[in-house]
Amino acid sequence: MVSDPQNSHPKVVSETPLSEPVKGKTSSRKREVLLSRKISILTRDGPVSGPIESLHRTVGMHMATMHGLKFSIFPQEPDRKMLKFPDHQVAGHCAHDGVLGPLVDDSGRFYKPLQNDSRGSNELAFYTSLSTDARIPDHIRKYFPTFYGTKVINASDGSGLHPHIVLEDLVSSYENPSITDVKIGSRTWYPEASEDYIRKCLQKDRKTSTISLGFRISGMKIFGSKDSGFWKPERKFLQNLSSEDAKLVLKKFVSSNVPADNGEQPDCSFVSDVFGGSSGILAQLLELKQWFEVQTIFHFYSCSVLMVYEKVPVVKGDSSGADRAVVKLVDFAHVQDGKGVIDHNFLGGLCSLIRFISDILATQEDKCISNGFLLSI
Amino acid sequence: MVSDPQNSHPKVVSETPLSEPVKGKTSSRKREVLLSRKISILTRDGPVSGPIESLHRTVGMHMATMHGLKFSIFPQEPDRKMLKFPDHQVAGHCAHDGVLGPLVDDSGRFYKPLQNDSRGSNELAFYTSLSTDARIPDHIRKYFPTFYGTKVINASDGSGLHPHIVLEDLVSSYENPSITDVKIGSRTWYPEASEDYIRKCLQKDRKTSTISLGFRISGMKIFGSKDSGFWKPERKFLQNLSSEDAKLVLKKFVSSNVPADNGEQPDCSFVSDVFGGSSGILAQLLELKQWFEVQTIFHFYSCSVLMVYEKVPVVKGDSSGADRAVVKLVDFAHVQDGKGVIDHNFLGGLCSLIRFISDILATQEDKCISNGFLLSI
Structure with missing residues (x-):
């Protein structure tokens, strides 16, 4: 009989994304959504994949069965908070195929596995x-995820206990x-x-838009509607955009007609709500840029700007709006001492x-004016 | 007998810098200064070096003799304007040892030899x-040398007629x-x-401060006084400065006690006059930066910012001041099409x-305030 190599139950090593968000108490719909996922579990004889056959909750754990094997569907934290794979990760190491990845809990915390090497x-x-650094002004601190220290929890790849950096889950409050x-x-x-590292990075920088645009889009996920779900373009496509394509993709990011790939121009419905305004x-x-023009403390290599917002239905209307557009900086495994010099590399790309x-934003505002509309902001 | 390989007279291929500026009509002092230079001339049997033995002016030409050979000391342009090696070139290809270099004339024009390849x-x-490009605003155009077209003149290396780009001589009006x-x-x-070009550039970028600071100082020449003359640090030293050394060198640039290398701190006498003010x-x-934040027309690879000013004695006083501090952009052999993207590489380095x-500037102003002085600007 196949069984877990380390513990009494096999461990989940990957699962397909949820077809719709699952929040709150267990319901028949939630069970249906969870059961629709394809799961891989790690057994003594290697990984086994398939749909979950049954699901039930026992003391503090979600238990599932597949091929007659019982396993816990979420790794369990010592303090009994539920941990799961993030629903909205767009870049970085994902927890799949035995690769160590981040986890999130229900209270808005993000557990990033501490990499074993210098990273x-x-x-x-x-x-x-x-x-702790008093030189970082408060209005800049808000652009970084809140840091809650470290915690040893069960790793997402089923390899057992592993130290994690505990951070604010930046998207936990979004639907x-x-x-x-x-x-x-x-x-x-x-x-x-x-x-060796320089050679590898340089090769990738030249293959992607890093050299030409001063940035590369590492990931993107745009909510279309309840019916169409999310549009998540291929990472390879995103990473090597021309100037024109980058503009198109960023327009799609603030459009309502996103997933349509029929040559339709993105409508930029949300451009003012998301990109514009004070x-x-x-x-x-621009606030970040102002800081990067003077700060000589850190050099942020391979660091990302994350842009997040929520499309929301406007009450008593057919149209919809956008809410809570935020910018955050993430991924600091390659941050270096600034040594008294500004981070001209990051600043250039940011600009x-x-x-x-x-x-x-300007093109769209011009269009609104030329169409005889007044701007909504 | 050695003689000029192409013409009746041998050609000057290099000369040591003038010990002091020579302007205006011929005088005994001017003759003395000119005679003190070591000259190389190109003959059929190769270059011959030595001091000039005698100097006299004939119809439109300065003639000199060395080892019994007669030669014209300045190459002569077809329109009979006097051409000479620039006195104040601090970087780039200099006219020496048979290398093609720029020439200047007496009317404020700079002749840059047109390189034979794509550059x-x-x-x-x-x-x-x-x-001709109407997208470049007038207030930005002033940062580029005025362009007067091209002209075929005798090359500085004695190789005969060669096409030159004719530009404004940026320092002709300075003493x-x-x-x-x-x-x-x-x-x-x-x-x-x-x-091959990328490999060579990358190697040099890594050996110099280009990667770390986002710029490298290619050349510098600071006037001390009539007695001490110019301080011209070694190019190798300048190109690979640490953050602290770059600050020190830039402070020296605006100081009166420049050439002293006895550990004395630069006095930054001219910092407000040169760096400060409207x-x-x-x-x-900052005006240039503002343009680089939006312009997507050109990418300025290997281009330089030239900063020039003049130290002037203040009338009826012991101290001296500084005048006409200007910034110019030079060297456009590697300018590329911007393709709709800002020049994030140049902008980062400029910042x-x-x-x-x-x-x-800020440190110096703080010092003035803490010393109980009022700023002079």
Whole structure:
């Protein structure tokens, strides 16, 4: 009989995304959605895949069966909070096929596995110094995920206990967040890195839009509607966009007619709500830029700008709006000491992204004016 | 007997710098200064070097003798304007040891030899489009040398007639200009270049401060006094400065106690006059930055920011002041089409230089205030 190599139950190593969000108490619909996923579990004889055959909740655990095997469907944390794979991860290492990935809990925390090499210690050192360094102004601190220390929990790949960095789950309060992850900078390597690492990064920087645009889009997920669900373009396509394509994709990010791939122009319905206004994404990016023009503390190699917002139905109307557009910085495994120099690499890339976004906003506002409409903001 | 391989007279191929500026009509002092130079001339049997033995002016030409050979000391242009080696070149290809270099005339024009390969055609194409492109605002155009077309003149290396780009001689109106040439950007190569060119550039970018600071100082020449003359640090030293050394060198650029290398701190006497004020170097760099944040027409690889000013004695006082601090962009052999993207590489490096200069200015102003002085501007 196949069984778990380390514990009494086999461990889940991958699962297909949920077809719709599952929140709150167990219901027949929630069971249906969970059962519709294809799961891989790790057994002594290797991984076994298939649909879940049955699902039931026991003391503090979700138990499932497949091929007659019983296993816990979410790894369990010592304090008995439910941990699961993030629903809205668009870039970075995902928990799949035995690869260690992040987990989230129900209380809005994000558990990022501490990488065993210098990346892990580097990221932890960054978060620690960020939370204690008085030189970082409060209005800038809000662009970083809140740091809650570290915790040893069961790893998502079923390999047992592993230390994790505990962070704010940036999308936990969103129902259907639209997300773009943009890796900033025209160079992802730093002078002190190994020759091998530099060579690999340079190769990727040249193959992607990193060199040409000063950034590459690492991931994107745009909510269309309850019927159409999310549009999640291929990472390979996103990473090597021309200037024109980058503009098109960023327009799609703020459009209602996203998933249609029939040559239809994106309608940019949400451009003013999301990019515009005094607290929109452009204003936030400009605030960050102002800091990057002077800060000489950190150099953020391979770090991303995450842009998130929520499409919301407008009460008593046919149209919909957008809400809570935020910018966050993520991924600090390669942050270096600034040594008294500004992060000209990050700043240049950030300014390039800003130029795209302000251009889209300006074109759309011009269009509104030429159509005889008044701007909504 | 050795003689000129092509013409009746041998050609000058290099000369040591003038010990002091020589302007205006021939005088005994001027003759003395000119005679003190070591000259190389090109003969049929190769180059011959030595001091000039005698000097006299004949119809439209300065004639000199050395080892019994007669030669014209300045190459002569067809329209009989006097051409000579620039006195104040701090970077780029200099006319020496048979290398083709730029020439200047007495009417404020700078003759840059058109390079035979794509660099020459590229630079010419840039100047041509710059002077006709309506998208470049007038307040930005002033940062580029005026372009007067091309002209075929005798090359400085004695190789005969050669096409030259005719530009404004940026320092012709200065008596003793202090000059810094800063090659901007953390990458001097562009994606479309050959693999060999990319490899060479990358190697140099990593060996110099290009990667770390986002710029490298390619040359510098600071006027001390009539007695001490110019201080011209070694190019190798300048190109690979740490953050601290870059700050020190930029402070020296605006100091009166420049050439002293006895550990004395630079006094930054001219910092307010040169870097500060509404029309000083910082203000000019910020105006350029504003344009680079939006312009998507050109990408300026391997291009330099030239900073020039003049130290002038203040009438009826012991101290001295500084005058006519200007910023110019030079060297456009590697300018590329912007393809709808801002020049994030140049912009990042420019912002890094701006941070250094504003930091020096702020520190100095703080010092003045803490010393109980009022700022002079």
